[in-house]
Amino acid sequence: xxxxxxxxxxxxxxxxxxxxxxxxxxxxxxxxxxxxxxxxxxxxxxxxxxxxxxxxxxxxxxxxxxxxxxxxxxxxxxxxxxxxxxxxxxxxxxxxxxxxxxxxxxxxxxxxxxxxxxxxxxxxxxxxxxxxxxxxxxxxxxxxxxxxxxxxxxxxxxxxxxxxxxxxxxxxxxxxxxxxxxxxxxxxxxxxxxxxxxxxxxx
Amino acid sequence: xxxxxxxxxxxxxxxxxxxxxxxxxxxxxxxxxxxxxxxxxxxxxxxxxxxxxxxxxxxxxxxxxxxxxxxxxxxxxxxxxxxxxxxxxxxxxxxxxxxxxxxxxxxxxxxxxxxxxxxxxxxxxxxxxxxxxxxxxxxxxxxxxxxxxxxxxxxxxxxxxxxxxxxxxxxxxxxxxxxxxxxxxxxxxxxxxxxxxxxxxxxxxxxxxxxxxxxxxxxxxxxxxxxxxxxxxxxxxxxxxxxxxxxxxxxxxxxxxxxxxxxxxxxxxxxxxxxxxxxxxxxxxxxxxxxxxxxxx
Numbered sequence: 171x172x173x174x175x176x177x178x179x180x181x182x183x184x185x186x187x188x189x190x191x192x193x194x195x196x197x198x199x200x201x202x203x204x205x206x207x208x209x210x211x212x213x214x215x216x217x218x219x220x221x222x223x224x225x226x227x228x229x230x231x232x233x234x235x236x237x238x239x240x241x242x243x244x245x246x247x248x249x250x251x252x253x254x255x256x257x258x259x260x261x262x263x264x265x266x267x268x269x270x271x272x273x274x275x276x277x278x279x280x281x282x283x284x285x286x287x288x289x290x291x292x293x294x295x296x297x298x299x300x301x302x303x304x305x306x307x308x309x310x311x312x313x314x315x316x317x318x319x320x321x322x323x324x325x326x327x328x329x330x331x332x333x334x335x336x337x338x339x340x341x342x343x344x345x346x347x348x349x350x351x352x353x354x355x356x357x358x359x360x361x362x363x364x365x366x367x368x369x370x371x372x373x
Numbered sequence: 374x375x376x377x378x379x380x381x382x383x384x385x386x387x388x389x390x391x392x393x394x395x396x397x398x399x400x401x402x403x404x405x406x407x408x409x410x411x412x413x414x415x416x417x418x419x420x421x422x423x424x425x426x427x428x429x430x431x432x433x434x435x436x437x438x439x440x441x442x443x444x445x446x447x448x449x450x451x452x453x454x455x456x457x458x459x460x461x462x463x464x465x466x467x468x469x470x471x472x473x474x475x476x477x478x479x480x481x482x483x484x485x486x487x488x489x490x491x492x493x494x495x496x497x498x499x500x501x502x503x504x505x506x507x508x509x510x511x512x513x514x515x516x517x518x519x520x521x522x523x524x525x526x527x528x529x530x531x532x533x534x535x536x537x538x539x540x541x542x543x544x545x546x547x548x549x550x551x552x553x554x555x556x557x558x559x560x561x562x563x564x565x566x567x568x569x570x571x572x573x574x575x576x577x578x579x580x581x582x583x584x585x586x587x588x589x590x591x592x593x594x595x596x597x598x599x600x601x602x603x604x605x606x607x608x609x610x611x612x613x614x615x616x617x618x619x620x621x622x623x624x625x626x627x628x629x630x631x632x633x634x635x636x637x638x639x640x641x642x643x644x645x646x647x648x649x650x651x652x653x654x655x656x657x658x659x660x661x662x663x664x665x666x667x668x669x670x
Contacts, residue, residue: 173377180378272389272479272491274382292385292479292493296522312492312519343521367414 184276185288187329190231190260192278192286193236195252198225198333202342204279204322205252206331208356209261213252215321216332216336217243219249228254231286242359246301247351248336251359262323264356265330268308271298275312277335277344280323289314291344300347307348309333317345384532385493387630389479392533393489395466396481396527398433399456401426408482408527410536412561414461415614419526421447421454422543432458433486446564450508452543453557454562466528470555472496472514480516480531480540484523494518496537496605499553500636504597505544509637513550516540520549559643563592572629573650574669576609580620586659592623597621598631599654613649614664623659624652 193205195215203219203226204225213228223240242279243250247298270293277289292314294324298310311324315338324333325345399409399419407423409432417432422431430442430574440458447454472478476496483489494517501512515530520542529538529551538551562571581601589595602624605612616622624637626649648665 175379176377180376183376184378213471270386270390271393272481273386274378274493292389292491294492294519295488295490297485297487310490327378329374343519 184325184327184329186255188262188278188323188325189286191262192231192322194229194285195219195282196227196229197223197228200316201343202280202283203320204318204335206262206334206342207259208251211254211257212241212359214262214334214356215252216334217245217248217250217251220252224291226252228252230259232253236369238326239352240357241363244304244355246304247347247355248301249334251353251354251356263330264353265326265328265332265354266349267326267330269293269332269348270281270328271295274327275311275313275332277311277315277319278324278325279315279319279335281316281318283318292329294343294358300303307349307351309346311344313344319344319353378549385479386534388489388530388534389481389489392466392479392481392528392536393437393483395464396483396489396537397428397463398486399423399442399526400433401430405523406484406485407525409456409521410526410528410539411463411465412455412558413465413565414463416445416457416561416565417456417458417463417466418443418539418557418561419456420456420494420539420541421449421452422541422626424454424456431484432456435462435483435489436441436442437486439479440460443569446568447583448508448560448564448570449507451510451552451556451560451572452468452505452507452541453539453552453560453564455561459669463604466536467530467534468558469533469537470553471531472499472537472551472553474499477532478516478518478537480518480520481530482521482524482527482540483562484521485486490521490524491520492521494523502634504634509634509641510544510550510552510556511641512553512556513637514547514553518555524549537561570641571645572669574609574667575611575616575640575664577611577616577622579633579636580653582621583655584621584623587620588637588654591657592654592659594629596623596629596631600633600636602629603668610664610667614662616651616653616662616664617655619655621654623654624651625651640669
């Protein structure tokens, strides 16, 4: 089989696999951001997307909208964890591999309000950035991001989440919070969760 | 899981890693470091415009070791400089002379000690010669890779991790160009040997002229323009070779010379010191003289 059609079908497969984990996060007044389903009704997004945390709405890929509340925040790393009552939805796989400069990456989000847009590039650098919380590990890539990509996943070629797209720097560099930081944030959140989320269908 | 995407991704990361092992950090200007390519174990090729100081230059290798470096030579015209390390410790890059439009490439840099950086693109154009702020570039490659800060002097890398060129933003106008590896390596060889790039010298002044159809017929090819010789310096290679005022220079070393850019390119590099055929029109008739190309003072 020819390489280019193989590439196309592999990209289709990737998209099919990751489609379900991307959500739209709205906070009522402000525009759309993105979020990633992390299992148990948890939605990972950027702290700046969660905003004030009031009247947060999460829209899933099937079109259903759900009220969300903020479970935990890390403003230094610009991470927020939301809880929605929905359950039984797919969860993102967070990469445990060491990110490599030059590897292929994809950003999935809603740039300029356009839903479910995939952009591609390579991982440019594994580096650090100064933030309110001190030095923060950062993944830089050359994928095209726009407002609306915030909170969406940066994926590797296997469809695993390498990071959470956070901001655009200098016009042409995209920053993402690496999976290592996200996994730590999720683990702490799960530890301090008041009780395990009860699946909706049990009620 | 493995599929063509994962394989391609791994291959690209491997290419970045391979070429990254020969990509160094160059500290030769005050505010911002730049990148360089290991041309030999003790020679680093970088962009001329990032070498702002000749004293106290350092090069940081991929393993983090920092070495002192001295200028071995520079060629502002092609924006290339060659640095000599205090000891041979670098891993020479593998070079490829090929660049095809549409080809997948990575621009690499090592702007900091944090590691290699990469950006993806394709070869958008291959062209030249082109005038530069300080001379002429024989050939160039243009890509749609993102030239991050500190990428000047770093390599353009093909899918197999071979260096296809040296990236520079030193030609101004906010655009980045890539100097093809074949040209960069040729310049580096001259810089290593002579400390500068030797440019050929004939010793004539000339002006562009049209070539009449009758003369083109006599020439047996379509060539609409040539260079009419308006003066010949005494004792110059041109005079020794028999060139005269009024001759129309139409070819050099079996290549047509239609304008000054082409003459400049034909006289660069290897031509120096060689006796080459100089094709002229004299009285409307083609003649070939032999001229031993000198070194431009």
